[in-house]
Amino acid sequence: NAGVTQTPKFQVLKTGQSMTLQCAQDMNHEYMSWYRQDPGMGLRLIHYSVGAGITDQGEVPNGYNVSRSTTEDFPLRLLSAAPSQTSVYFCASKTGTGVSVGEKLFFGSGTQLSVL
Amino acid sequence: KNEVEQSPQNLTAQEGEFITINCSYSVGISALHWLQQHPGGGIVSLFMLSSGKKKHGRLIATINIQEKHSSLHITASHPRDSAVYICAVITGNQFYFGTGTSLTVIP
Numbered sequence: 001n002a003g004v005t006q007t008p009k010f011q012v013l014k015t016g017q018s019m020t021l022q023c024a025q026d027m028n029h030e031y032m033s034w035y036r037q038d039p040g041m042g043l044r045l046i047h048y049s050v051g052a053g054i055t056d057q058g059e060v061p062n063g064y065n066v067s068r069s070t071t072e073d074f075p076l077r078l079l080s081a082a083p084s085q086t087s088v089y090f091c092a093s094k095t096g097t098g099v100s101v102g103e104k105l106f107f108g109s110g111t112q113l114s115v116l
Numbered sequence: 117k118n119e120v121e122q123s124p125q126n127l128t129a130q131e132g133e134f135i136t137i138n139c140s141y142s143v144g145i146s147a148l149h150w151l152q153q154h155p156g157g158g159i160v161s162l163f164m165l166s167s168g169k170k171k172h173g174r175l176i177a178t179i180n181i182q183e184k185h186s187s188l189h190i191t192a193s194h195p196r197d198s199a200v201y202i203c204a205v206i207t208g209n210q211f212y213f214g215t216g217t218s219l220t221v222i223p
Contacts (some may be wrong), residue, residue: 033211058211102148104149107151110159
């Protein structure tokens with residue numbers, strides 16, 4: 001099992017450019033999610049999905065799009081990058097949408113994104 | 117408005133000390149997670165709690181649903197415990213996170 005694979009690890013964009021952060025999990029998890037981590041603010045939920053074809057907004061969704069065409073993949077798209085989107089991004093997944101005994105949240109290794 | 121508050125923000129301890137990190141939350145939750153973020157940035161899940169107490173090795177986590185409070189204890193702390201510890205609550209399908217407690221254990 002690779003767990004949660006997140007790419008790329010580092011990315012530099014110019015304002016207005018677009019890009020996609022990739023996230024894949026091989027644990028057959030229903031729940032997948034994207035977060036940004038900024039100094040002094042902690043992790044904040046951007047978007048999440050509870051299964052293929054189902055996505056919903058989190059706390060800070062503006063400027064980001066997601067889709068979930070398969071159980072395994074949950075890409076995050078920045079359509080027109082802005083300096084305010086400079087952050088560290090994490091993808092995470094867990095077993096289901098309820099509360100399961102022994103449930104854990106599995107994180108990708110993170111993406112450091114800089115928008116100039 | 118922060119749904120999740122952690123204390124202390126920073127903590128320095130001598131090796132062997134007993135450590136407590138606190139988490140208070142203001143929303144109704146279905147579960148609470150304690151996470152550990154390593155100095156290199158990776159995040160791992162330590163516990164998921166919906167009631168009572170859990171223990172794993174030297175780590176103990178408790179939750180009081182009525183008081184909306186959880187604590188993470190580390191017994192016999194070790195320098196390898198140095199990390200940021202993050203409290204996260206889930207309400208519905210939304211996660212809310214504390215800003216973390218940075219722990220440094222000195223040999």
